[in-house]
Amino acid sequence: MFEEFKKFILRGNVVDLAVAVIIGAAFNQIVNSMVSDVITPLVGLIGGSHDFSGIKIGPVGIGKFINAVLNFLIVSSVVFFGIIKPMKKLNEIAAKKEAAKQQTEQQPTIPEDVKLLREILEELKKQKV
Template structure:
């Protein structure tokens, strides 16, 4: 039973998933800090205070919902423009480089190499 558990934990995709979750959490902190500490103050400086939490429609706290939606839009924009777009450009550049460099010719089969060696030996003797 413990061997099966060990084998489960050591499968490649389990370890990859664990690393992805940890990196994703750390990256989430970076994005949240970018939004809270950089972009939100910039938006506030340009258009007034970007906090709508005091806005209520009767008993409904509409302002908190608006803040959540705006936060989502700002986070999505930050991820798109600061991560997705640059990664696409890098992928395109790497793809162009890979297409520009012709792939090396495939290694000939063993029979072809032997025939070439025999041909070279015959040419030397002639």
């Protein structure tokens, strides 16, 4: 039973998942700091206030909901424009480099003796004409 557990733990998928969770947690702090320390104060400068928790419609307090929606929109835009778009561009550049590399690798190099034989063949064809 211990061997089976050891085999499960040492599989690549489990280790990759653990690393992804750890990096995701650390990255969450970066995104939250970007939102709370940079973006939200800018929204507060433009809109006058960045805390809408006091807004009520009658007895229903919708301010916290508005804060949550704005926070979601800010976080998702930071992730999209700060991470997704640049990563997509980097992947496109890497794919172009890889395609160019594969194309050069696929072109066979012709040995010098074969080139010389082809030139001789061309000259013989010219002499027959």
